[in-house]
Every structure is written in structure tokens, then in C-alpha cells.
Amino acid sequence: MDPFNLPAAMDAGxxxxxxxxxxxxxxxxxxxxxAPEQRGEAAPVVFFIYGGGWSRGDRADYQFVGRALASRGFVAVIADYRLVPEVRYPDFLTDSANALRWVQDNIANYGGDPNRLFLAGHSAGAYNAVMLALDPSFRMEYGVTMPILAVAALSGPYDFYPFEYFEVQEAFGQAPNPQGTQPINLITASAPPMYLATGTSDPIVRMQNTENFAGRLRAQGVWVTTQYYEGFGHMEPVIAMGAMWRWRMPVLDDMVGFFQRFGAFPSGVPYLAVAPEAPEMLPDSVAPTEEVIDKLNAMFQPIEE
Structure with missing residues (x-):
């Protein structure tokens, strides 16, 4: 992920x-x-959870996401969590719930408003974010009472039982109630609004996973917005949040516009999601982005058929 975290590739301010x-x-x-460098009143908070098949990932790899969200006026929190094989389900979820308790207790000291909390995640992190929103027991365990105003989930798996692939078996195979690990089985009418986005050519979590989950949410009366980015794979939606690849798709402003609809900036105006023009020339050090993304995509096993 290094090319996307170079100073020239990230948002200023x-x-x-x-x-x-x-x-x-x-x-x-x-x-x-x-956070934005220029801060006045308390800002909305996005708690972003990175992916990696529940077995890899580091918060430092996603500083481009933190700065992207900060560039749009949010205070962004990115927390590490324990990974397989050190832990199995549900420990990576309880870690994120524990981090949310820190946010509840401390984010005001960093300019954030704990009453305007949004969750976001990519891949396994999208699963984690959705599960935290759908199953209140994780938050209750740590006394998290902040309302979750909305969730944005990119390239996430929501319905992948039975566990057919090794990576998923390692993370979930010991769960006493496998069906209870699946977000699609936990939907109630009280779920927060959800923005679900995916690439149409994702070979890791196929877009039908998002379609089925969105359909079940709508059947329960939950507000859901879906976005399908034509021709893109698994890693591209999260990479495109960063300044260097944002011209490929407007995923950041699609997300921000969704959060705005549900109270991110009560006195502001809705965002218009527009992908910028492609840069005339990328810096030599960050030019081979297609090759980097191909390598990132190749790291993952499929999660579901």
C-alpha cells in the first residue's frame, strides 16, 4: 500500500x-x-475498519483513507485489531467494539462529535462494520451507547455460509452458531441506513453478495443505497478513496454524500459526487498503480461463490 501513502498521493490540509x-x-x-487542519466546531466522526481477510492489515496502510475523510471535514479513526490465527471470530469484532468505546470517551478531545458517528469499512472490514451495526451485543459488551447514524461498506461479504474457503474457515470455522456470524441473518428494522458499494468484476466477493444483502435490508424497511462500479475489482473501491486514484470513481464523495443525508453536516449542503479528471502525469514513484492493485487483488482468496 506504500504508493498510496506517499505525501504526494494524499490529501493536503x-x-x-x-x-x-x-x-x-x-x-x-x-x-x-x-482531522482537518482547520477545525472549528466539533466534526462528524468516521470509524473506518480496513480489510485483509481477517488475517492481515495494518492501520498505517490506510492513512490515505484517513486523510481522504479528513479532507471532507470528518474526524477519522482507524484502529488495528487482532488477526487470525492469533484469534478467531468474534475477537476481531470485540476489538473494534472496544475501540469504539475509546472513541466514545475520547474523540471530543480531537475535535470529533461522538453523537455524529458513522461506520465504514472495506472487505473484511466492511463485514466488521456491518456486524457492529447489526448486532448490538458487541457494543453493549463495552458500554458503547453512541448512535450509529449510517454505515458505508465497500466490497464486503455479508452472506458466505457455508464456509468453503480456507481463509474463511480459519476465521469462522469454530463459531458455535455459524449462521449467527452472517450479517444477512441479523437484519432488523432497527438497522441503520447502509451504503453498499462494490466493483462489478470483484472475484473475491462477487457483487451478488451485495445485491442479496441489499434486497434483504430493503425487505425489512432499512434505507439502503447501492453503488456498482463497472469493471472494477476488489481493491479498487478503497484505493479510489485516496487522492491519487480518485479520478477512477467517485466512491469517496458517494460515501460522503450518503453520510450527509443522515446528518453528518446539519448546516451544510449535500455533496455532489463527481470523479475528478485524470491527472496528466503521475509522479514516477507512484505511476505503476495498476500493477500494484493487481498484486493486492492476487493476495486474497475468494470469500464466497
Missing amino acids: TSKVADGVAYADGPRHKLDVY
Whole structure:
């Protein structure tokens, strides 16, 4: 992920205002906070959860996401969580719930408004974000009472039982109630609004997963917006949140516009999602982005058929 985190590839006017703050004991229980450099009134908060098949990932790899959200006026929190094989389901979820408790108790000190909380995630992180929203037991365990105003989930798996692939078996195979691990089985009318986006050519989590989940949400009366990015694969939607690849698809402003609809900026105007023009020339150090993304996509096993 290094090419996307070089200074020239990230949004200016943003700051990392917390670096490696512990939300619990242990090396995987740390988080970073990003915010606009110019801050006035308390800002809405996005808690972003990265993916990696529940077995890889690091918050430092996603600073381009933190700065992207900060460039749109949010305070963004990116927390590490324990990974397989050190832990199995549900420990990676309880870690994120624990980090949310830190947000509840501390984010006001960094310019964030805990009453305007939004969850977001990519891939396995999209699963984690959706599960935190749908199953209140994880939040209740840590006394998290902040309302979740909306969720944005990119390239996420929501209905992948039975567990057919090794990566998923490792993470979920020991769950005593496998059906209870599936977001599609946990939907109620009280679920927060959800923005679900995916590439139409995703070989890791096929777009039908998003379609089926969205249909079940709508059947329960939950507000859901779907976005299908034609011809893109698994990693491209999250990469396109960053400044360097944003011209490929307007995923960042699609997400921000959705959050705006549900109270991110009560006194502001809705965002118009427009992908910028392609840059005339990328810096030599970040030019081979297609090759990098192909390698990233090749790292993952399929999660569901």
C-alpha cells in the first residue's frame, strides 16, 4: 500500500492528530486519528475498519483513507485489531467494539462529535462494520451507547455460509452458531441506513453478495443505497478513496454524500459526487498503480461463490 501513502498521493490540509494511541493493552490495540487542519466546531466522526481477510492489515496502510475523510471535514479513526490465527471470530469484532468505546470517551478531545458517528469499512472490514451495526451485543459488551447514524461498506461479504474457503474457515470455522456470524441473518428494522458499494468484476466477493444483502435490508424497511462500479475489482473501491486514484470513481464523495443525508453536516449542503479528471502525469514513484492493485487483488482468496 506504500504508493498510496506517499505525501504526494494524499490529501493536503489534513493532520494525523493521534498516532498509535492505545485503546486497550496489546500491540494490536492501537489507533490513529485524522482531522482537518482547520477545525472549528466539533466534526462528524468516521470509524473506518480496513480489510485483509481477517488475517492481515495494518492501520498505517490506510492513512490515505484517513486523510481522504479528513479532507471532507470528518474526524477519522482507524484502529488495528487482532488477526487470525492469533484469534478467531468474534475477537476481531470485540476489538473494534472496544475501540469504539475509546472513541466514545475520547474523540471530543480531537475535535470529533461522538453523537455524529458513522461506520465504514472495506472487505473484511466492511463485514466488521456491518456486524457492529447489526448486532448490538458487541457494543453493549463495552458500554458503547453512541448512535450509529449510517454505515458505508465497500466490497464486503455479508452472506458466505457455508464456509468453503480456507481463509474463511480459519476465521469462522469454530463459531458455535455459524449462521449467527452472517450479517444477512441479523437484519432488523432497527438497522441503520447502509451504503453498499462494490466493483462489478470483484472475484473475491462477487457483487451478488451485495445485491442479496441489499434486497434483504430493503425487505425489512432499512434505507439502503447501492453503488456498482463497472469493471472494477476488489481493491479498487478503497484505493479510489485516496487522492491519487480518485479520478477512477467517485466512491469517496458517494460515501460522503450518503453520510450527509443522515446528518453528518446539519448546516451544510449535500455533496455532489463527481470523479475528478485524470491527472496528466503521475509522479514516477507512484505511476505503476495498476500493477500494484493487481498484486493486492492476487493476495486474497475468494470469500464466497
